[in-house]
Structures are given as C-alpha cells and as structure tokens.
Amino acid sequence: xxxxxxxxxxxxIPVVKTKNAIKEMKKSDVVEVLVDNEIAVQNLTxxxxxxxxxxxxxxxxxxxxxxxxxxxxxxxxEETVAEPVVCIPDARKNTVVVISSNxxxxxxxxxxxxxxxxxxxxxxxxxELPSTMLFYNGxxxxxxxxSPALExxxxxxxxxxxxxxxxxxxNFYGLTDELAVGGVTNMYEIVERMNNASLIVKP
Amino acid sequence: MVTFSTVTAAMAMExxxxxxxxxxxxxxxxxxxxxxxxxxxxxxxxxxxxxxxxMAEAGLTWESMHECML
Numbered sequence: 001x002x003x004x005x006x007x008x009x010x011x012x013i014p015v016v017k018t019k020n021a022i023k024e025m026k027k028s029d030v031v032e033v034l035v036d037n038e039i040a041v042q043n044l045t046x047x048x049x050x051x052x053x054x055x056x057x058x059x060x061x062x063x064x065x066x067x068x069x070x071x072x073x074x075x076x077x078e079e080t081v082a083e084p085v086v087c088i089p090d091a092r093k094n095t096v097v098v099i100s101s102n103x104x105x106x107x108x109x110x111x112x113x114x115x116x117x118x119x120x121x122x123x124x125x126x127x128e129l130p131s132t133m134l135f136y137n138g139x140x141x142x143x144x145x146x147s148p149a150l151e152x153x154x155x156x157x158x159x160x161x162x163x164x165x166x167x168x169x170x171n172f173y174g175l176t177d178e179l180a181v182g183g184v185t186n187m188y189e190i191v192e193r194m195n196n197a198s199l200i201v202k203p
Numbered sequence: 204m205v206t207f208s209t210v211t212a213a214m215a216m217e218x219x220x221x222x223x224x225x226x227x228x229x230x231x232x233x234x235x236x237x238x239x240x241x242x243x244x245x246x247x248x249x250x251x252x253x254x255x256x257x258m259a260e261a262g263l264t265w266e267s268m269h270e271c272m273l
Binding site for chain 1: 242
C-alpha cells in the first residue's frame with residue numbers, strides 16, 4: 001500500500017499529491033490518502049470515480065479522514081496524460097435524506113432491503129450530496145455493525161454528510177453499542193434538521 | 204457489470220457470492236446500460252472469466268456483461 005499524507009493541505013494539493021504518487025507506481029496497488037477536510041475527500045472521490053478506481057473513504061476522527069483507492073496497472077498508463085486539476089465546490093446541498101425503515105417501499109422485505117441498499121449507493125453517486133441523513137425506527141439498522149450499507153455511509157460521512165441515528169430507536173432495537181457510523185440524535189434535532197431543510201428526500 | 208433478466212436472479216447472485224466470499228457487490232444498474240432488471244453485479248474486469256465459470260457451476264443465470272468505468 002502507498003500512503004499519501006495530505007494532512008493540512010487544501011484542494012487542489014491532495015489531488016495533485018495523489019496523482020503524482022500514482023504516476024510513480026510500477027504496478028497495481030492500493031493508495032491511501034490522509035486528509036483533514038471533507039472537501040478534499042469529495043475531490044479525491046470524484047477524481048477516483050473519473051479514473052475508474054474503486055474508492056472508499058472514512059472519517060477516522062474529527063479532522064482526520066482516510067481515502068483508499070485501488071489503482072489498476074492498466075489505469076496507471078493512462079495517468080501519464082496530464083490533466084488540469086479542478087477543485088469542485090462543496091458538493092453538499094441543504095437536502096435531508098430520511099431513512100425510516102430498513103426496507104424501501106412496502107411489499108417484499110428481501111426486495112425492499114436490496115432497494116434501500118441500491119438507493120444509498122445511488123446517493124453516493126450524486127453530484128450534489130445531502131447535508132444530513134436521518135435514520136429512525138427500522139432505518140436505525142442501517143447505521144450499525146453488519147449493515148449492508150455501512151461502506152457507502154462511511155464514504156458519505158467522510159465527504160461531510162452528517163449521519164444521525166435516532167438514539168431511542170437504537171435503544172429499542174438493542175443496538176446502542178453497535179452504532180458504526182455517524183452520531184446519535186434525538187427527536188428535537190430530527191425536527192430541527194427537517195424544519196431547516198430546503199428539501200427532504202424519503203425513499 | 205453483470206446484468207440479470209430478473210431481480211430474483213440478481214438477488215440469488217448476491218446470496219451466493221456473499222456466502223462464498225466472492226468479491227463484488229450489487230449496485231443499481233448504471234443509466235448508461237439499458238438491459239435486464241434494475242440491479243446489477245459489479246466487480247473488477249479481470250474477474251470476468253472466473254465469474255462466468257462460477258455462475259455456470261452454481262447454476263446462476265445472468266443476462267449480459269459490460270465493462271465500464273463508474
């Protein structure tokens with residue numbers, strides 16, 4: 001694994017450092033980039049998606065993020081073509097996504113589980129990210145260990161999307177100690193986030 | 204990307220792959236591809252031959268394969 005330390009760097013430096021590290025690569029490898037801000041994570045994720053590298057990211061601590069991309073050798077050859085690095089503005093909009101169940105829609109729960117997983121993946125692929133995602137009732141099962149959407153939610157969190165799960169719901173389902181991404185919230189904050197949203201998206 | 208003609212076939216693929224530690228994941232079918240049902244299996248292009256053989260052995264039915272950058 002190759003590590004690129006871009007802590008303290010603002011866009012476009014993390015992307016430039018990463019591209020330079022990739023240029024030096026002789027074989028396929030995993031590149032990890034350490035950064036201290038969400039915008040850098042967004043720009044690195046966008047770069048990786050454009051290049052076709054598989055990319056994941058996570059928030060390690062306050063002001064500490066890790067982006068991991070799998071760079072294939074065939075891609076590295078293309079990397080020799082110099083391209084300008086463009087800093088994208090913050091991709092977050094004042095949209096709140098509300099996940100109130102561990103399935104999407106009513107009917108068959110196995111299908112509904114797959115639909116919700118696909119929905120959360122599709123959120124990661126949008127040019128505009130939500131500012132907040134709220135999880136309550138059965139939706140609380142999506143932010144805990146063994147959730148099928150955990151990797152996507154960690155990536156969204158690393159890009160600055162606030163992931164909040166209802167504490168009452170975690171308690172009800174016996175999942176309080178299992179929360180694996182984002183923070184715990186209460187009904188006042190849920191109402192406040194919804195009230196202040198310019199748009200609420202509910203699958 | 205592997206596409207399937209039915210959602211049931213896509214879900215059977217996921218069950219089998221997760222149970223056997225096969226790399227890849229279900230994602231919604233990219234809009235650039237117009238085929239099959241709305242779910243598809245995503246994995247690395249070099250897995251193609253292994254995947255074809257595995258699906259044949261496991262009796263998993265698939266519709267088409269596409270190589271694309273996501």
